[in-house]
Amino acid sequence: MALHFTKMHGIGNDFVMLDCRQQPFALDEAQIRAIADRHAGVGFDQLISIEPPRDPSCAFYYGIWNADGSPSGQCGNGVRCVAAWLHRAGELSIGDTVRLESPSGPVTVRLLGPCEVTVDMGVPVFEPARIPFQAETEAERYPLLVNGHTLEIGAVSMGNPHAVVVVPDLQAPELAAHGPAVTSHARFPQHTNTGFVQVVSRDQLRLRVHERGAGWTRACGTGACAAMAVLHRRGVVGERVRVALPGGELTIDWAGPGHTLWMTGPAAFVFEGEWLDSSAVR
Structure with missing residues (x-):
């Protein structure tokens, strides 16, 4: 079974985006590392899954994994790519403000254009x-x-x-x-x-x-x-x-x-693809 993905980047910070709205995320650490390999795989800084929300006040949940397979709590460039991906998928319109759920909690995003997003990154924590x-x-x-x-x-x-x-x-x-x-x-x-x-x-x-x-x-x-x-x-x-x-x-x-602190910047689509390595797909 092939794994469909979208390759995106936010000012060079690159991502593999997975549509998990209908089926649960099912990659383990070794499989994530295989896809992250820039020679034998696709290559990315982070892998992002787009899923149904756990928090009913949010429209979607997104999970984040680093290239070494470890989970991440937040990714500012990644959340802009999530918003642009949702727009292309017909889930978000230009001018919309939506609440998304990250591994660290809710995040508010505003879509300024097809690939321009501003994000409420929350209150910085110094404790x-x-x-x-x-x-x-x-x-x-x-x-x-x-x-x-x-x-x-x-x-x-x-x-x-x-x-x-x-x-x-x-x-x-x-x-x-x-x-x-x-x-x-x-x-x-x-x-x-x-x-x-x-x-x-x-x-x-x-x-x-x-x-x-x-x-x-x-x-x-x-x-x-x-x-x-x-x-x-x-x-x-x-x-x-x-x-x-x-x-x-x-x-x-x-x-x-x-x-709260706000971050504004672009999100870019690179290509769509399918990962065919059967060892990395369940």
Whole structure:
């Protein structure tokens, strides 16, 4: 039996989308890894299933799995692709606002165009225990010993954990080692997504992200949200920021603590296909 899928991306962060509205998701970790293989499979940063909601207040549920087969709590670029996919499937019209259910809880999306979406990403969480991150008290900055160096990080959850490190140069060679080391650091018991951010101005950032379960990616929507939230809390940026990632640009709006954060950006369709490897299909 072939597995039909849609390949999509949000500014280079790429996904395999599965229609599970009529039949339950039935792939195990090994099968997900096989499809994620960029040489022998399809290749993706995350796999996303679109399913009936568990929460009756939501229109649909979407599940998220990383390329290594591990589950993910949230994906900002992915939810924009979910909205665009639902529009193409006839489930969502331009101008509609709909409530979707993610593994981390409800998310509100507004379809601005066929492939342009704004998303309510919720209220950033800075409390260490809820990220989760090991720290005695909540702070705007934490020292983190990495590869014999002490890095200054911000820690926040956007439905998934993030470490944010301000750097003067995104191409500095030491970042290649620091990214994986921070991502798997023992003070993040569930591992973390690591964002290296360069401040261009009060309304513009440049960002590079090493994602847990996926490695270096061309874009990370929750990472852009996390970087903005950490720097806005410190007073470094204003309430609207453009975040440039290797794959493109996102706009992040946040009025500050107690308010929800909004992310706006594109979603793109790449191709439709069928996975024919019988070992990866039940």
